[in-house]
Ligand SMILES: NC(=O)C1=CN([C@@H]2O[C@H](COP(=O)(O)OP(=O)(O)OC[C@H]3O[C@@H](n4cnc5c(N)ncnc54)[C@H](O)[C@@H]3O)[C@@H](O)[C@H]2O)C=CC1
């Protein structure tokens with residue numbers, strides 16, 4: 402066996418009901434004196450509660466999905482004006498993403514308190530959207546110094562959004578098996594991530610207010626993000642980035658819809674990945690396992706339900722074709738990508 406694996410340096414706390422104490426401890430370790438708290442309007446009260454004991458210089462609430470560059474610039478200006486020395490982000494991937502946009506140009510350390518399963522908190526990947534083009538990149542400065550996971554914070558995430566976000570996490574696991582830097586370590590993390598998500602998400606869907614399912618799902622989401630952070634973006638993530646940036650589609654739902662189509666596209670040429678995923682799902686094939694899980698979850702089914710117009714398909718295929726990683730096991734062509742995207746748009750059976 403020969404491989405090169407990168408493990409990212411950050412501290413991870415995981416405890417239900419301990420967000421405020423965890424954030425306080427991390428802020429002390431950083432020696433933070435002027436904290437910038439970032440939370441979307443919907444998470445404002447939660448963030449106020451979690452950061453009540455911190456030396457807060459500024460609370461910032463202008464957050465949007467896919468991090469429009471204008472929002473990033475306003476947040477950077479606010480951080481500079483108030484001389485913030487650390488950032489605490491409380492929220493989903495959009496909130497973490499804005500904190501990362503500030504860290505990218507300032508180097509400010511981030512304490513991330515995630516409230517969805519997106520996983521941005523465990524990656525050194527940033528994303529910014531300008532003129533309908535989403536650019537992503539990697540930079541050690543954007544990796545949060547610490548993550549404070551508190552599964553009880555996810556109890557308020559509505560059932561349908563929990564399902565979509567959980568499938569975003571599952572997509573990190575699946576795509577990491579054929580992404581450019583796939584290796585045995587991130588494959589092991591991905592397999593345990595699939596196992597945990599496959600156990601937790603049905604519990605969350607059946608009872609969004611139950612803590613047990615939330616704990617499994619958030620644990621799985623962390624493993625998924627570490628696998629993705631190490632393996633990089635495979636075809637699935639490239640497709641979703643094009644769709645998110647060009648058409649402003651909702652991130653988690655887009656991942657949830659596209660995943661079975663990419664799995665069906667790649668599995669025939671990735672037998673090891675197929676076997677590994679099938680074993681993690683406890684199914685005969687990876688696709689059978691994924692589809693059984695999706696059926697239990699009433700998962701999002703068609704891109705046309707989330708704002709993609711039929712007329713947009715050709716331009717999307719053209720943009721995706723430019724982004725296909727060389728590592729993809731099935732050679733992509735304009736024709737087979739057009740068929741994949743049309744099937745995902747219609748919500749027809751993945752073939
Ligand atoms: N850089 C990276 O490694 C990654 C980045 N992302 C980025 O994250 C963004 C998407 O993040 P998501 O978490 O899917 O969506 P989000 O952060 O936009 O949240 C979706 C909605 O859920 C609400 N919400 C969040 N937590 C809640 C809770 N506990 N209870 C009730 N409502 C809650 C938010 O206010 C928002 O309205 C995209 O921009 C995507 O590109 C996603 C994954 C990885």
Ligand SMILES: O=C(O)/C=C\C(=O)CC(=O)O
Pocket residue numbers: 467498519521526527528529535537569638641642
């Ligand atoms: O697509 C994902 O779930 C992972 C990475 C990103 O979204 C990159 C970003 O825009 O921050």
